[in-house]
Each structure stands twice: as C-alpha cells, then as structure tokens.
Amino acid sequence: xxxxxxxxxxxxxxxxxxxxxxxxxxxxxxxxxxxxxxxxxxxxxxxxxxxxxxxxxxxxxxxxxxxxxxxxxxxxxxxxxxxxxxxxxxxxxxxxxxxxxxxxxxxxxxxxxxxxxxxxxxxxxxxxxxxxxxxxxxxxxxxxxxxxxxxxxxxxxxxxxxxxxxxxxxxxx
Amino acid sequence: xxxxxxxxxxxxxxxxxxxxxxxxxxxxxxxxxxxxxxxxxxxxxxxxxxxxxxxxxxxxxxxxxxxxxxxxxxxxxxxxxxxxxxxxxxxxxxxxxxxxxxxxxxxxxxxxxxxxxxxxxxxxxxxxxxxxxxxxxxxxxxxxxxxxxxxxxxxxxxxxxxxxxxxxxxxxxxxxxxxxxxxxxxxxxxxxxxxxxxxxxxxxxxxxxxxxxxxxxxxxxxxxxxxxxxxxxxxxxxxxxxxxxxxxxxxxxxxxxxxxxxxxxxxxxxxxxxxxxxxxxxxxxxxxxxxxxxxxxxxxxxxxxxxxxxxxxxxxxxxxxxxxxxxxxxxxxxxxxxxxxxxxxxxxxxxxxxxxxxxxxxxxxxxxxxxxxxxxxxxxxxxxxxxxxxxxxxxxxxxxxxxxxxxxxxxxxxxxxxxxxxxxxxxxxxxxxxxxxxxxxxxxxxxxxxxxxxxxxxxxxxxxxxxxxxxxxxxxxxxxxxxxxxxxxxxxxxxxxxxxxxxxxxxxxxxxxxx
Numbered sequence: 001x002x003x004x005x006x007x008x009x010x011x012x013x014x015x016x017x018x019x020x021x022x023x024x025x026x027x028x029x030x031x032x033x034x035x036x037x038x039x040x041x042x043x044x045x046x047x048x049x050x051x052x053x054x055x056x057x058x059x060x061x062x063x064x065x066x067x068x069x070x071x072x073x074x075x076x077x078x079x080x081x082x083x084x085x086x087x088x089x090x091x092x093x094x095x096x097x098x099x100x101x102x103x104x105x106x107x108x109x110x111x112x113x114x115x116x117x118x119x120x121x122x123x124x125x126x127x128x129x130x131x132x133x134x135x136x137x138x139x140x141x142x143x144x145x146x147x148x149x150x151x152x153x154x155x156x157x158x159x160x161x162x163x164x165x166x167x168x169x170x171x172x173x
Numbered sequence: 174x175x176x177x178x179x180x181x182x183x184x185x186x187x188x189x190x191x192x193x194x195x196x197x198x199x200x201x202x203x204x205x206x207x208x209x210x211x212x213x214x215x216x217x218x219x220x221x222x223x224x225x226x227x228x229x230x231x232x233x234x235x236x237x238x239x240x241x242x243x244x245x246x247x248x249x250x251x252x253x254x255x256x257x258x259x260x261x262x263x264x265x266x267x268x269x270x271x272x273x274x275x276x277x278x279x280x281x282x283x284x285x286x287x288x289x290x291x292x293x294x295x296x297x298x299x300x301x302x303x304x305x306x307x308x309x310x311x312x313x314x315x316x317x318x319x320x321x322x323x324x325x326x327x328x329x330x331x332x333x334x335x336x337x338x339x340x341x342x343x344x345x346x347x348x349x350x351x352x353x354x355x356x357x358x359x360x361x362x363x364x365x366x367x368x369x370x371x372x373x374x375x376x377x378x379x380x381x382x383x384x385x386x387x388x389x390x391x392x393x394x395x396x397x398x399x400x401x402x403x404x405x406x407x408x409x410x411x412x413x414x415x416x417x418x419x420x421x422x423x424x425x426x427x428x429x430x431x432x433x434x435x436x437x438x439x440x441x442x443x444x445x446x447x448x449x450x451x452x453x454x455x456x457x458x459x460x461x462x463x464x465x466x467x468x469x470x471x472x473x474x475x476x477x478x479x480x481x482x483x484x485x486x487x488x489x490x491x492x493x494x495x496x497x498x499x500x501x502x503x504x505x506x507x508x509x510x511x512x513x514x515x516x517x518x519x520x521x522x523x524x525x526x527x528x529x530x531x532x533x534x535x536x537x538x539x540x541x542x543x544x545x546x547x548x549x550x551x552x553x554x555x556x557x558x559x560x561x562x563x564x565x566x567x568x569x570x571x572x573x574x575x576x577x578x579x580x581x582x583x584x585x586x587x588x589x590x591x592x593x594x595x596x597x598x599x600x601x602x603x604x605x606x607x608x609x610x611x612x613x614x615x616x617x618x619x620x621x622x623x624x625x626x627x628x629x630x631x632x633x634x635x636x637x638x639x640x641x642x643x644x645x646x647x648x649x650x651x652x653x654x655x656x657x658x659x660x661x662x663x664x665x666x667x668x669x670x671x672x673x674x675x676x677x678x679x680x681x682x683x684x685x686x687x688x
Binding site for chain 2: 002003006007017021022023024025026027028031036037038040041043044047048050051054055057058061087088089092093096097099100103104108111112115116119120121122123124125131134135138139142146151152154155
C-alpha cells in the first residue's frame with residue numbers, strides 16, 4: 001500500500017509540476033523568436049510526460065499484483081505506519097533531522113557528540129557512559145583533524161562560548 | 174605529451190614531494206578498511222573520502238579518491254573470506270569459495286589469492302585505461318553533439334537491461350534522476366526551472382550531499398538492527414586469529430588463465446557506463462564455473478572462484494575510469510562521485526580535459542599501479558590486525574559514518590548541504606520501499622545535465638530552419654541531430670534496441686520455446 005500511495009503522490013506531484021513549475025520565469029523574447037533552439041521547457045516536460053506514463057503503468061501493475069492480498073488495505077497500512085513510527089529507523093531519521101537543525105546554532109562539536117551518543121544508544125550500546133566519553137572525544141578529535149589540520153571549515157556555532165571553544169580547538173594545532 | 178613524459182608526470186603527481194605519497198598510503202589504508210567494513214560500499218568509501226579532499230587541488234584529489242576506490246574494492250574481499258559478509262557488493266561471489274576455505278583453516282591462502290588476483294586485475298585495467306584513454310579522448314574530440322548525446326544516453330539505456338526483474342521501476346528511477354538534473358537554470362537560455370521559488374535551487378541540485386545522502390545515510394538508516402560484533406577464527410577454533418599462510422607459486426600458476434580471462438571481461442564490463450564491479454564479478458564467477466574442468470568444486474572452497482571474482486571486480490575499477498576520463502561519462506557510482514568532486518573544483522571531465530591536461534590520466538594511471546601494488550603489501554601486513562579492527566561494533570561504526578557524511582556535506586560551508594544530505598538519505602529509504610533503483614537515479618542525475626546540453630546543441634545545429642517550425646520540422650531536427658552521423662545513428666539504434674528489449678525479448682523467447 002505504501003508503494004502504491006507513493007506512486008500516486010508522485011504522479012499527482014509531477015502533474016502539478018508540469019502545469020505550474022517547469023518554467024519559473026519568462027523565456028527571453030529573442031530566444032523565443034529563434035526556431036533553431038530548443039525551448040527550455042521541452043526537455044523537462046518530455047521527461048515528466050514519460051514519467052507520468054511509466055508511473056501510471058506502475059500503479060496499474062501494483063494494484064494487479066496485490067489483488068486479494070490481505071495486507072493491501074488501508075487498515076493494514078495504518079497499522080504498519082504506527083509500527084514504523086515506533087521503529088528505530090524512524091527514530092534515526094528524527095535524530096538526523098534534529099542534528100541538521102541544531103548544526104548551525106550549536107556548531108559541529110556539540111552536534112557530532114549528540115549524533116554519536118544518540119545514534120549509538122539507538123543501535124544498542126548499553127554502556128552509556130562509555131559511549132558518552134567516546135562521543136565527546138571523537139567529536140573533538142574530528143573537529144581538530146578537519147578544521148585544524150585539513151583546513152575544512154566546520155560550523156563553530158552561534159552561541160558565544162561554543163564558538164570560543166571551537167576556535168580554541170582549532171588553535172591547538 | 175609522449176607516453177614516457179606522461180609516466181614521469183604521473184609519478185611526480187603521486188610522489189608530490191613525499192607528502193602526496195603519504196596521502197596515497199593513508200588513502201589505501203582508509204580505502205581497505207572502508208571496503209572491508211560491511212555496510213560501507215566502494216561508492217560510500219569514495220563519498221566519505223571526499224571529506225579529506227576539499228583542500229586539495231584537482232590532481233591530488235583524483236589521486237586520493239582513485240586510491241580509496243581501488244583499495245576499497247579489494248578490502249571487500251577480506252570480510253567476504255573471514256566472515257562470509259561481503260564488505261562491498263562486488264565481493265559477494267568471493268564468499269562462495271573464500272569462506273569455506275577460511276573454515277578449513279586456509280584463510281591466509283584465500284586472502285593471498287584474493288589480494289594477488291585483485292592486484293593483477295587492477296594492474297591490467299590500469300594499463301588498458303592508460304593505453305585506451307588518450308587515443309579515445311582524441312577521437313572523441315571529433316564526435317558531434319549528437320554522438321555525445323547518444324553515448325551518454327547509452328549509459329542510461331544499459332541500466333534497463335541490467336535489472337531485468339524491475340525494468341519499469343529502473344526506467345522511472347533513471348527518468349527521476351534526469352528530472353532532478355533539470356532543477357536550476359536551463360543550460361542554454363538561463364531560465365529557472367523546477368525551483369518552486371527557492372533561490373537555493375537556482376544553481377541546481379547539490380550533487381555531493383545527494384550522493385552522500387543516498388549512499389551513506391540511507392545505508393546507516395537501513396542498518397538499525399545490525400549484528401553487534403563480527404568475529405573471525407582460523408578454522409581450528411582460535412577466535413580472533415587469522416592463519417596467514419600464503420598460496421604457493423604453483424597454485425597461483427594454475428589459475429593464470431582464470432586471472433587473464435576475468436581481467437579482460439571485468440575491464441570491458443567496467444567500461445560500460447552503468448555496469449560495474451558487482452556485475453563483473455558475478456559474470457566472471459559464472460563464466461569460470463562453466464569453463465572449469467571441475468565445476469562441481471565451485472562453491473566448496475577453491476582458489477579459482479576467488480580469483481575469478483576478485484580479478485574481475487578490480488579490473489572493472491580501471492574500466493570505469495575510461496569513459497569518465499575520455500568522455501566525462503562516469504562508468505559507475507564511484508566514478509560519478511569522483512566526477513562530482515572534480516566538478517566542485519571547477520574541472521569538467523571530458524575529451525578536452527585529457528588533451529589539455531593529460532596529467533589527470535597519468536596521475537590516475539600511476540595511482541592505480543601504486544595502489545594495486547602497495548595494497549597487497551599493506552593488506553597482507555595487517556591481515557591479522559583486520560580481524561580486530563572489524564570487530565568494531567556497528568553502534569560505533571554507524572554514527573562515525575554519519576559524522577563523516579555530515580562533514581562531507583558541509584564542505585562548502587553551506588548548511589543547506591547538510592539538510593539536502595538528510596533529505597536525500599530519508600528519500601533513499603522511500604526509494605527502497607518503492608522498489609526504485611537508486612543507482613539509476615544517481616546516473617540520471619549525473620548524466621542529465623550532459624544529456625540535455627548535447628541534445629540541445631545537436632538540435633540547434635541540425636537542419637537549420639528559417640521560419641517558425643511545424644511538427645514535421647521539429648521531428649526532422651531531432652532526427653537529424655541524433656541520427657545525422659554514423660556513430661550517432663549506430664549508438665542511438667543500440668539505445669532504442671536496449672530500451673525495447675523488454676518488449677521483444679519475451680516474444681523471441683516464446684517463439685524459441687514453441688520451436
């Protein structure tokens with residue numbers, strides 16, 4: 001059911017895109033007057049049309065394949081969705097989304113420590129204190145190695161003391 | 174530049190005053206470890222390796238990434254033999270004979286054959302790449318835009334044949350990749366397309382974060398219930414120990430034809446855009462099984478099976494570099510990551526590059542030679558240590574991959590890159606559940622820009638029209654642009670035949686069955 005819904009959503013989204021967002025600005029008149037150049041909308045529109053045809057066939061195939069399948073119902077889909085929301089994979093996704101949001105204000109060292117610790121716990125490490133120590137040490141070492149030694153600018157954070165701490169680490173080497 | 178001069182230029186690029194050589198050694202060790210770690214594919218290894226190249230110049234970057242690429246393919250055989258878990262997908266056939274040998278206490282011999290076969294395959298393909306790339310890129314300069322479109326399109330068409338069980342979803346994936354490549358400004362008129370009003374998307378889809386997301390983040394998200402710890406034994410009950418007795422010269426001599434055949438086939442498969450090391454190793458394992466005088470022994474632990482798989486997958490690495498260096502078309506996902514990394518440094522791969530800057534070819538060649546030789550010494554030297562390194566539990570390895578991926582996506586000091594990486598990683602899971610093919614999406618994304626550019630230029634040059642066009646003129650221009658030259662006509666016909674193969678192949682099979 002998830003596969004079917006995704007295909008339907010993709011179909012609708014592509015249909016919407018075809019009519020509204022292929023071109024976001026007007027094509028220059030001089031360009032339009034030249035019959036020997038390809039209009040900027042032709043290539044993406046051709047791809048979208050091919051995609052719509054293929055997805056329509058795919059939707060038909062999915063429905064045909066799952067006819068009579070007891071799992072192919074909205075009730076089963078609802079049940080599976082709830083199970084997914086409680087799964088480790090979903091929690092992993094949440095950790096990553098949160099990490100991408102806090103990276104700018106808190107900087108690399110704190111974010112990396114939190115990713116390492118929370119994901120390590122999620123994957124089954126029981127000794128949280130050992131994981132916490134490794135997380136902090138690894139985040140600091142990576143920051144020193146990449147910012148200090150390899151010259152890659154890693155985010156220092158917008159919070160004053162975190163920024164100062166990152167600068168302090170970078171100046172160690 | 175003569176071949177001799179290119180050789181010297183390559184040596185100087187790899188030596189780089191000693192510092193670069195040290196980096197190559199680091200890349201070999203990193204690549205071998207990355208490749209050996211289950212769940213880290215060669216593409217992911219190259220994507221994670223990108224993180225180290227941001228401050229390097231274009232030539233050192235390709236040297237570093239090539240070393241990681243070659244050694245990661247070889248590294249995959251170590252876990253395949255010791256744990257029956259292929260470190261990279263292309264080492265899967267190595268498990269068939271490698272693991273039974275390890276269980277008999279012959280892990281050292283199996284590792285030795287794997288490493289030597291890898292080195293021979295890698296060296297062979299490096300030589301082919303060196304000899305073929307320069308003349309091919311010179312010839313490619315004479316190709317018309319229509320020819321280049323046809324060759325680029327061939328890479329996408331081949332994907333359809335490779336995944337015969339999911340043809341429709343592979344086509345959808347390839348088309349999605351092509352559509353993603355349209356995001357941003359149109360290459361000819363500069364008009365914004367598919368940006369949904371987001372100014373961040375004007376410069377197009379950020380390739381590196383998307384690749385890291387699809388290949389690293391998705392893989393880590395998938396592994397939420399990993400095996401906690403891997404352990405090897407020497408076949409006689411000693412846990413954590415590996416017997417490192419190497420194969421004899423007589424044993425190696427007995428598989429000389431296997432090594433030669435698989436190196437040739439692996440290299441040819443690697444050259445085909447879209448194919449790659451995994452297909453090469455499976456194909457060669459099956460081929461050797463059929464050609465063998467003792468096919469019944471395959472799968473029971475014989476060195477022929479390991480040699481076939483490892484020579485083929487390493488030979489495919491050099492092959493994959495040929496279309497990348499000559500035509501700017503990546504032969505596989507890892508090559509696509511390299512192309513994106515070089516594009517980030519303002520280097521556009523293609524036939525002109527090798528003519529103007531042949532040091533890219535010579536540096537890649539020497540790197541492959543050095544890597545394939547040093548790799549054997551490094552891997553043999555630390556074979557015993559590997560058994561310990563690989564015991565690192567996934568609850569440490571997974572988060573470390575996430576951290577390296579984050580650094581890689583933030584490379585340009587852009588927070589959007591990290592967001593794109595996370596979105597791509599999550600979408601990678603959706604792609605998996607939709608049974609789409611992420612390799613096809615990536616190939617479409619990487620080749621999309623080139624496809625459109627060549628198509629537009631071919632269209633522009635074919636059959637000049639002076640008044641407003643009707644449908645007939647349009648069709649004539651498209652046909653003239655794509656089929657106007659012998660190369661274009663042949664390759665486009667091949668593309669059409671490949672794309673239509675799902676329709677006519679079952680008919681042919683039915684007709685044969687009736688007879």
